[in-house]
Amino acid sequence: MRTTINRLGVRTATAVAALALVANAAWALTPFQVQDIRVEGLQRVEPGTIFASLPLRVGDEYNDDKGAAAIRALFALGLFKDVRLEAAGNVLVVVVEERPTIADVDFAGTKEFDKDTLKKAMRDVGLTEGRPFDKALADRAEQELKRQYINRSLYGAEVVTTVTPIERNRVNLTFTVTEGEPAKIREIRIAGNHAFSESTLKGLFDQDTGGWLSWYTKSDRYSRAKLNADLETLRSYYLARGYLEFRIDSTQVAISPDKQDISITVNVTEGPSYVVSGVKLEGNYLDRDDEFKSLVTIRPGEPYNADRVTETTKAFSDHFGNFGFAFARVEAVPEIDRENNRVALVLRAEPARRAYVRRIQVSGNNRTRDEVIRREFRQFEASWYDGDKIKLSRDRVDRLGYFTDVNVETQEVPGAPDQVDLVVGVQEKPTGSLQLGAGFSSAEKVSLSFGIKQENVFGSGNYLGLDVNTSKYRRTLVLSTTDPYFTQDGVSRTLDVYYRTAKPYEDQGGNYQLVTAGGSVRFGVPFSETDTVFFGGGAEQTKIKAGTNIPAAYLSYAEKFGRTSVAVPLTIGWSRDDRDSALAPNSGRYQRLNSEWSIGGDARYVRANYQYQQYVPLTKQFTLAFNGEVGVGKGMNGRPFPVFKNFYSGGLGSVRGFDQGTLGPRDVTGASLGGPKKVTLNAELIAPFPGAGNDRTLRWFAFVDAGNVYGENEKWDFGDLRASAGLGLSWISPLGPLRLAFAQPVRKFAGDRIQKLQFQIGTSF
Structure with missing residues (x-):
């Protein structure tokens, strides 16, 4: 590493020698009674700063010890590069030369790091506009900058610091970086293993020698922190398989002379299996x-x-x-x-001693009200310490989604061995979002979306959101608000107002529409810590707008019962979710049951839908996932089930390999109508994408799907199930979860519409 310093920097570098000379000069003064103190050489520093720091006052006797102490005190301020003491009669003259002030800090050639982030880091260490320039501090900043590049595997990075004097005793500070190419892991070796193959053990590591996707995963970039994590994974692997005395003897990390290749060797001793x-x-x-x-x-x-x-x-x-x-x-x-x-x-x-919880304290919630956190606690003050209730309380606070980190610490109460305090520490995250986006899918074509949401309005824990989505087939406008503690017992209340337009996925080239407008209120009652039951009601109006190529079934329904139908549905549902992740689950179970019963208006029906998902971790990398969904609807009061409430199947989200929404009954025009009965079965084997290491945001999957839709007068006939198998790609992209699937129908019937390649953003299964 090189450092270029202008003439001013050279003078600064001799500060230590100057201090010794100044001290000698100060000691050479003959002791005298100080009648006045005068300061010379000040430009920006206030004289009061000098007088406050001097250990001498008017009337004191000056001697060598006091002079040396005065010089040390003034240098300790960090504001001066030269200080000396002189005597003019009985007047003590303090002559100072101020350090230059930093006018600007800039970076050149930095591509790996954001420039604003680097400037903020410099401000944190004291290198910022308006502060005195400190050469030693600049050197430390330079070393820290290079260390950060080493953490990114850029071992060949060079940093040159340039200090440029400008007018009024100021300097511009520039860090010029030549980043070079990142060093890549070319070899990983494990020596001393006998019970397990080297390839098996290296497969446990998140770091590897790279693949064709390493530009995305950066798994071939060396990081000491990642290597330590991989070594812990290796140790855990052996200790979980009987090797009680397993140890890692040494780890050698070698870098090539050109600083481009890294070789890692891990030496282990397995010991016997117990x-x-x-x-x-x-x-x-x-x-x-x-x-x-x-x-x-x-x-x-x-x-x-x-x-x-x-x-x-x-x-x-x-x-x-x-x-x-x-x-x-x-x-x-x-x-x-x-x-x-x-x-x-x-x-x-x-067990030691039994303890009571004296007090529960909340910290870190600058915006969220204390009561929002406290009402999630199941451990109460002045009650016995209960580990299960404390863990449950911590999990409930974390599930609010308002915080990046939640921890509960137990602190002993001084002088009270049978009492403890609980300190709940949270780190808040932004809970409001403004989303503008566009998406494209093989079924929906171009869709635009706009959303504004605030999950924690004014720190109250309430939700307020507006969603607007538009696509070729479905358009939605929804205004929603939720009060999670509508009652003190934790009963939630959700209000929705919506306006939707839709038509079947089948592209008939027509301009007919189903227009639904309505509102609803829904309450969520926690029956246990893991189960919530939802119930509510609403009112909605559906219009069948005629247009070209309108399916005959819609036209027939409109002629018999009118183009406008009003429904007053009561809703009831239940949910339970213990998956480890909502976006990329590896274990756990998810269940939901939604049902509605229209008790008033023109449209009378009942409709229910149940979904079950199970994720089974086979290994650290492989997951087996199952999904099952059953829907059923029935018309009431002698009327058929409304065609605009039908279920649809086919395509992503149901049975892949078939055109979106085309399974089930058709009318005389050949248009897909959906139906009041639906069954869907899916199984997936999920694994990391080749070359992506253990990155769970990019995975591939093999799948088998089966399902169908049945008409109101049709029986459940599993001999009519359509089925497909294929491969797919799942990527949690910046636009949302993206899934791409290539499916081959393995069970199809005449007239089925096939679409082997399908993709969509924001779907599951």
């Missing part, structure tokens, strides 16, 4: 030994598994917490029999 011979409990278990034994997941006769040991000790600690023992100590002590490669585990527990 089998658990038994599990014993020692200590005080509150006379609840059987309860604690039921929490043990360690099984004798199976290989030692560190994950199960940790899981068991944590379960013990949490269970102690349920009885108020916040400081319980649980330790798993292995008794190793190396001759027989067996290990017995002794679980020792000491």
